[in-house]
Amino acid sequence: MTSAISIGKQDFASLRENHYFYVDKTDFIRQWWESGDDITLITRPRRFGKTLNMSMLNCFFSRQYAEKGTIFEGLSIWKQEKYRRLQGTYPVIFLSFADVKQNNYQDAVQKIKNIIVDAYRQHRYLEQEECFTQNEKQQMLEITEKMSDVTAQDALKNLSSYLNLLYGKKVLIFLDEYDTPMQEAYIHGYWDEFAGFMRSLFNATFKTNPYLDRAVMTGITRISKESVFSDLNNLTVITTTSDAYADCFGFTEEEVFQSLDQFGMPEKKDLVKQWYDGFCFGTHRDIYNPWSITNYLKEKKLRPYWAATSSNGLISKLLQSASVNMKEELEKLINRQQIVVNFDEQIIFGQLEQDESAVWSLLVASGYLKVEEIEYRGLTLEPWYSLSITNLETVSMFSNMFKSWFAAASANYNEFIKALLNGDVKAMNLYMNDIALATFSNFDAGKHASERSQPERFYHGFVLGLLVEVRDLYEVRSNRESGYGRYDVILIPRNLDRDAMILEFKVKETEEKTLQETVQKALAQIEIKKYDAELKERGIPKERIRHYGFAFEGKKVLIG
Template sequence: MARTISIGNQSFEEIREKGYFLVDKTNLIKEWWESADSVTLITRPRRFGKTINMDMLNCFFSNRFQGRGDLFEGLSIWKEEVYRRLQGSYPVIFLSFADVKQNNCKDAIQKIKTIITGVYRQFFDTQDKLPSQIVQMMQENMSDVAAQSALQILSEELSRRCGKKVLIFLDEYDTPMQEAYLHGYWDEFTGFIRGLFNSTFKSNFYMERGIMTGITRVSKESVFSDLNNLTVVTTTSEKYASCFGFTQQEVTDALDEYGLEESSASVRQWYNGFTFGSHRDIYNPWSITNFLKEKRLFPYWASTSSNGLASKLIRTASADLKEKMETLLNGQSITVNFDEQIVYSQLDENESAIWSLLTASGYLKIENIEYKGIFLEPWYTLRITNLETVGMFSAMFRGWFSSSDANYNGFVRALLSGNLKEMNLFMNDVALATFSAFDTGKHPSARTQPERFYHGFVLGLLVELRGRYSVQSNKESGYGRYDICLIPQKTTDPAIVLEFKVHDPDEEKTLQETVESALKQIEEKAYDSMLVEQGISKKQIRHYGFAFEGRRVLIGGN
């Protein structure tokens, strides 16, 4: 009989006690312990088993679970006598920053203080016979300086009482950093978090070893400036490659257990494709477990996050980056250079960081790495991970135009029906509602802002017209490069060429003249050539010129 699946249950103890579905990942215990690394940072996408694995480590090593070998009976780690003796033999400090999602620095630091206070209370229910310094640490109104030292002081007290140095497990270490960047208090927050990390993991004589998990690899300069004992394990590393996510064999076994063998091809298309080290067939565990329970294909993983940071960075990025996103959404790969470390304070200036973020988040997979130049810089060949992540990007791009004032769908309908009056009406609504969202606001430009907007507009068209049109931008045809071309999949639909121009008062007196200039360019540059070569009749091709002046748009056609 198939085991019960408890969705969202991150308690290793409860899952084992009640016999719920669990894939054996106890090889992580052995691999990590035998590495002998002092402090390990492991980055994996969200919902990839980081928290349940950290809870498993806690259940295995913590002396609070001494004598609970029953939790590991039947699992691979319990086959080795040396690890049976190791179980339940260390004081362990286990905490998570997953809930630190405040919109200002003061509240974020206060939330961390509350979490630290809660950790203290796990060990000491009363203040009796505790040193005054420990009593101070148990107060949520402690100073920032006291909070930075709190885990080190707790380590000393536990080590003194247990006669052993402590293990420290910190889950979702980077959640507060993403929030600090999104809400604009990064510089203010990093001073506090740097002091906390250095006191806990660097200058802590009472720590035996530590593990941190998160989604991103935050740069050492940002928060780990003095932490030279840190081993970083990213998605490109071989270490722990099969410890997070499900392997092909694990998925095959699970489908067999639940009588879903015939779904293996569809499941592979939807949920496979994550790459960790040299492992190319890692499945998304959140979606797999949901599929096993619900027995239907659905974007389970893509529906669990707002993807706010990725959406903001892509939306406000340059036209070049949006063109690369267009290439990816069309099922092709791109090759880019980036640093796996993320410097949040530089995200607005260094666009290559978006590729690092999207790869670490699991939205893009690495197909190949080539090292070029005298300094052997890594160049990554990337592709959208699977069908589920295609849907995630589609929802993201559609969300840019979801404002009730945008009337984006109305514009698309008018475009396809050839109603020029409604096109103008709806496009001005779209521009007014969303135009400024496509620029960072730091370097506004009358020329760059429309360019960012129209490439975002292309991504929106890719989503709305998928299956009916092939949407291409900035491709060669005739004697130049058209802005946007809609190539119909059915012979009954028209082909459409769009040209965007920013009004230049030195060259055109009115927006109408700018429109006419755009239409003239389509004709003179013979942008129809590529369409005609594909057998599309000239009569079936429409031309539209878009003229921008600020947020005002005028569209003309022929």
């Protein structure tokens, strides 16, 4: 009889006590303990088992679970006697910042204070212990939702001291989703002030805390030490490009295939691999995200389960306003090609809009792109990453993101695509002007966008939308060499019964009196530069190639 699958349950004890489906990841306990590292920060994409693993650590080490060692019976960690003796022997502080998603500084800090107060409630028995002075007990009682910022920043360090005094043993601290509030602070515009609060909290908890034995933090991104971990020299950072703990988060292919056998679906292995395989941690390949696999095992239907669990607001905002060069790289990725880029795996949120390379770091950390290879170049050994899109599920995530860029004019966007395919220039003009009017400002969101770059940003966003909307009918290529120059967009039909298309975009120059003149200039350029050459080489006759000139002036567009 197969175990029942509980979707979304992140409490290790509950999973084991109720005999729900569980893939054994307890070797993570051994690997982490034997590393001997003081403070370990592990970054993994969302829904990769971070919270469940942190709950597992808590259940294994915490004195509160000293009588519940049976939940580890039958698992790999329980095979070693020294670990059976270790279970339930440490004072533990276990917190999660996953719910800190407030849109302003005051509410975010208040939410963290509430979480700290809850951590104290879990150890309310301390107030009754005789080893504490009245002054110390009074300090415990002062940890309330109304405490000052400074009191909150010192509270976890002080709780560590109380637990250390009572048990004669330094504490373990497990902090899950440490970076969630930092991302929200950046999105909602209170980054600088909030980073200062978090820096003081982290320094007191992890840097100047003499009662701390070891700690583990998890998150999606590796935020720079300068931002929140200043002078924390004993921090070991494990990112998606590290080999450590590579098989501890996410499912290995062996685990996935064993699960498919267990649930009577051995014939689905190739299909599941095509959809959900592709994640890489360090040199370890063929990692699957647990969320999609467990949902598939339960529902037995192929769906973009993981891709549908996040709005990706920050990534969408950054990509939408990105430069032409970055959007061209996105085109390559969606066309399942590799790109080679240089970036720093540390993310400095305050520089995201100034340093576009940081967006690649964010996409890798989030799991949407995978690192195929790292090459270290030059005297300074700068890392250059070969990136590709992770799998079919992440293709769907990008597709939905690109569609959302045109949400304000989605109906008109779809109608424009129909008009384009049907060759209806009048309708194309009608709908394209509505689309441009509704969405131009989004593509001009960069801080240094110029009048000239506005249509360029819009056009490249539009190309990405085309990649999504017509990819079954056409191969969409942009800014490639053909004839004597570089065309803007070519649509190459997958079925030669359809017409090919060349789209040339031009901004109206001051010497051009009308948009019609600009259109004619665009059309003339297609002829003069012989952009048809690539299409003719593919065997498409000239009479099956349509030319379109797009002329931009502000938010006005004319197509001819």
